[in-house]
Amino acid sequence: xxxxxxxxxxxxxxxxxxxxxxxxxxxxxxxxxxxxxxxxxxxxxxxxxxxxxxxxxxxxxxxxxxxxxxxxxxxxxxxxxxxxxxxxxxxxxxxxxxxxxxxxxxxxxxxxxxxxxxxxxxxxxxxx
Numbered sequence: 001x002x003x004x005x006x007x008x009x010x011x012x013x014x015x016x017x018x019x020x021x022x023x024x025x026x027x028x029x030x031x032x033x034x035x036x037x038x039x040x041x042x043x044x045x046x047x048x049x050x051x052x053x054x055x056x057x058x059x060x061x062x063x064x065x066x067x068x069x070x071x072x073x074x075x076x077x078x079x080x081x082x083x084x085x086x087x088x089x090x091x092x093x094x095x096x097x098x099x100x101x102x103x104x105x106x107x108x109x110x111x112x113x114x115x116x117x118x119x120x121x122x123x124x125x126x127x128x
Contacts, residue, residue, distance in 0.1 A: 003061035003117050004110040013052040020045035086121050
């Protein structure tokens, strides 16, 4: 099961990637002497493009093969059987095992996926 990012997040990353790309290309075209700051715009644009495509491909969370994986630059994985408790806060979940803690931000999750995730957490029988 994949838990998707909000469409707003994709749209914002795409817009920022395009803006930084345009700024970087304009900065290279209009000035004869290029310095390292001129390339900072393009480097920032590249980071936004990478983030956009990575998040589109992997989404926020995946639950497969008895593991919960939070996708990021440094992905975090927790085995479902190791979960001791799930704390529900207004804007997040905090999943605790005996060795790890994983925070899930609800604001980054699409509404339909949030319902699926909440239903999935309700099916788990956990010690409180």
